[in-house]
Amino acid sequence: MSGDITGTDLTEGRVIGDGVSWLGGCLSANAEGQEVHYHVSAYLVVGSRASILVDTGDPAHRDTVLAQLDQALAGRPLDFIFPTHPEIPHAGNVPTLLARYPSALLVGDIRDYALHFPEYRDRLVAKAAGEVLDLGGREFRFLPAFIRDLENTLWGHDSGAGMMFVSDGFSYIHDIPAPDDDEEPVHLPGQCRLLSSEMPVPPTVDQAAYGTGRALYWTKFVDVGKAFQGIEETLATFPTRLIGPAHGNVIDDVEGMLRTSLAAHREVYEGLAL
Structure with a gap:
């Protein structure tokens, strides 16, 4: 994989940090004659002795994700699969991945996974917030999901690249539909593999609020000030230079996006959001 990419090539991933590749794809739709995209990202972290895939991508991207993994792993096995929660964009490729990588273990808050995948019951390993996997030369730490979709959502942090994986947290879009438009959060072609600092303009509060209010409906009724206090304390404890949301470009302006996301939730x- 090459870090030299314009943001348009989704057949390959992008190396965004030491040992971290940005995988997955975008769902495409037509909005009044214009093509728009919606991120469904996954992230591969590779240490000297083990690897972990954070989220699995959408089943629509199954072949793309498998090809990206083959290239990124370069003959190595995939050791751990960590769906941040059991929802299609995050866990939809779990059975395909477990079948393709017979030594891989499914890790995280795995309650109820045995009901969905009873044939893989012996490969489910529960991990709670605070537990750590030694990948060799780096640690992958499971974190509480301060902003979550489902009750058993977990976040993660890789010490090697200084990257936090935040599932549905810190999502944002790039073009806000009109107030009466109920389309999914979108961004334009050519922006699919760009870091936030590489976008034409930084993410705005309105862009973040649009996606937050629709994808995480409960945020309309909950003041998340305490949640962001927890996020800030975690960032102070575990140095972080990149944030990887499932639905949005990878964020390399952590402090700026922290302020933007908090303002969006408020x-x-x-x-006040659209």
């Missing part, structure tokens, strides 16, 4: 809570 806008949603106060009923």
Whole structure:
């Protein structure tokens, strides 16, 4: 994989940090004659002795994700699969991956996974917030999901690249539909593999609020000030230079996006968002 990429090539991933590759793809739709995209990202972290895939991508991207993994792993096995929670964009490729990598273990908050995948019951390993996997030369730490979709959502942190994986947290879009438009959060072609600092303009509060208010409906009723205090304390404890949301470009302006995301949540809570 090459770090030299314009943001348009989704057949390959992008190396975004030491031992971390940005995989997955975008779902495409037509909005009034214009093509728009919606990120469904996965991330591969590779240490000297083990590797872990954070989220699995959408089943629509199954072949793309498998090809990306083959290239990124370069003959190595995939050791751990960590769906941040059991929802299609995050866990939809679990059975395909477990079948393709017979030594891989499914890790995380695995409650109920045995009901969905009873044939893989012996490969499910529960991990709670605070537990750590030694990947060799780097640690992958499971974190509480301060902003979550489902009750058993977990976040993660890789010490090697200084990257936090935040599932549905810190999502944002790039073009906000009109107030009466119910389309999914979108961004334009050519922006699919760009870091936030590589975008034409930095993410705005309105862009973050639009996606937050629709994807995480509960945020309309909850003041998340305490959650962001927890995020700030975690960032102070574990140095972080990149944030990897499942639905949005990888963030390399951590402090700036922290302020933007908090303001967006407040806008949603106060009923000011579109």
